[in-house]
Amino acid sequence: MLGLAVLGVFCVLACDLPAALAWPGALLLGVAARAQLRRYREMPACVVEVVPESDRMRCDGQPLRALRLRVRGPLAFVGWQRMDGRWTWRLFWPDRLDAARRRELQLAIRRLAPAANAGSVAG
Structure with missing residues (x-):
C-alpha cells in the first residue's frame, strides 16, 4: 500500500x-x-470461519448474517455483515490467500448463497 x-x-x-x-x-x-x-x-486480525455443510459463518466466534467475496485479479475482498448490521471488509493479497484457497472460498460462499430465483416453467 x-x-x-x-x-x-x-x-x-x-x-x-x-x-x-x-x-x-x-x-x-x-x-x-x-x-x-x-x-x-x-486493524485487528480476525478469523473468518465458513462451514457450508452446516450453513455456519462466524468471525472470531461471533455469528455472521451475510458473507460476500469479490475477486479482482489476484486480490480478494471479503466482507461480512455482523449481527448488529454493520459491514466489515478485509483485503487479501496473493501472499495471504493463494489462487487455490481463493477458489475454495468462492465455492464455499456459493454453497451458502440462497438459490437464485428459479425461472418459471409455465408455458
Whole structure:
C-alpha cells in the first residue's frame, strides 16, 4: 500500500496540472494515504470461519448474517455483515490467500448463497 501511495503522489506531480494545483493535490494524497495506512495497520486480525455443510459463518466466534467475496485479479475482498448490521471488509493479497484457497472460498460462499430465483416453467 505504501508503494501505491508513492506512485499516486508521483502521478499527481507528473500529470499536466499546473504546479499550483499539483503540489497541494500531491500533499493531500500523501496525508490521506498515511491515514489509510495507519488505519489498516491498527486493524485487528480476525478469523473468518465458513462451514457450508452446516450453513455456519462466524468471525472470531461471533455469528455472521451475510458473507460476500469479490475477486479482482489476484486480490480478494471479503466482507461480512455482523449481527448488529454493520459491514466489515478485509483485503487479501496473493501472499495471504493463494489462487487455490481463493477458489475454495468462492465455492464455499456459493454453497451458502440462497438459490437464485428459479425461472418459471409455465408455458
